[in-house]
Amino acid sequence: MNEADQMKKLVGEAAVENVEDGMKVGLGSGSTVYWMVKKLGERVKEGLDVEGVPTSNTTAEWAREFGVPLTDFSKVQELDLTIDGADEVDEQLHLIKGGGGALFREKVVAAAAKELVIIVDGSKLVSQLGKFALPVEVLPFGWEVTAKHIAALGCSPQLRTAGEETYVTDNGNYILDCPFGQIKDPATLHNDLKDIVGVIETGLFIGMADKIVVGKQDKVEVISKA
Numbered sequence: 001m002n003e004a005d006q007m008k009k010l011v012g013e014a015a016v017e018n019v020e021d022g023m024k025v026g027l028g029s030g031s032t033v034y035w036m037v038k039k040l041g042e043r044v045k046e047g048l049d050v051e052g053v054p055t056s057n058t059t060a061e062w063a064r065e066f067g068v069p070l071t072d073f074s075k076v077q078e079l080d081l082t083i084d085g086a087d088e089v090d091e092q093l094h095l096i097k098g099g100g101g102a103l104f105r106e107k108v109v110a111a112a113a114k115e116l117v118i119i120v121d122g123s124k125l126v127s128q129l130g131k132f133a134l135p136v137e138v139l140p141f142g143w144e145v146t147a148k149h150i151a152a153l154g155c156s157p158q159l160r161t162a163g164e165e166t167y168v169t170d171n172g173n174y175i176l177d178c179p180f181g182q183i184k185d186p187a188t189l190h191n192d193l194k195d196i197v198g199v200i201e202t203g204l205f206i207g208m209a210d211k212i213v214v215g216k217q218d219k220v221e222v223i224s225k226a
């Protein structure tokens with residue numbers, strides 16, 4: 001396992017310490033979350049009573065593989081905790097997410113949770129968001145028009161592809177990766193994007209994270225919301 005994967009494993013496993021018996025837990029998406037779901041499965045085998053709501057079809061598959069019981073919003077509308085990854089985290093704990101295309105379900109699940117814990121390696125901590133192109137989920141119908149309106153906000157949106165094909169989210173939508181450069185005012189940009197017809201959701205998670213579990217070399221640090 002390379003150093004980056006070791007870091008992901010370290011923080012993924014550390015975050016499971018936040019899970020208590022009887023909790024309903026939002027299960028994020030991405031390669032760091034993989035380790036969290038695997039560890040959670042081990043705790044379930046040891047007797048932990050927990051149910052998860054997955055944020056992607058891939059995470060649901062991992063949960064089934066590792067034996068984490070799943071539930072859904074038809075049965076539970078409030079979660080005790082969500083644990084998820086991120087692509088960037090700034091000093092106010094605002095996030096860019098959606099590198100793996102799961103941002104819409106991730107935001108719904110995060111919004112349903114009393115606490116949002118984010119697991120990242122130290123390279124994802126930034127002073128200002130925006131080096132990572134902002135993922136924006138859009139409706140396929142008229143995406144070209146939506147992209148033109150997004151471009152007017154100051155970037156050149158790129159339609160995400162998967163090999164030769166257009167990438168399609170679990171919701172049947174497209175992702176536009178939007179390189180805005182340094183985002184000085186994430187809340188305003190998020191609102192401006194949401195005002196555009198055809199935009200489903202943005203990868204900006206403003207004021208949602210409560211705790212960041214960060215991997216730095218061989219140790220884990222926790223940053224809590226001020």
Ligand SMILES: O=C[C@H](O)[C@H](O)[C@H](O)COP(=O)(O)O
Binds near residue numbers: 033084
């Ligand atoms: O859509 C994907 C999610 O927002 C991920 O949590 C994010 O991209 C981080 O993924 P990873 O842990 O693989 O870097």
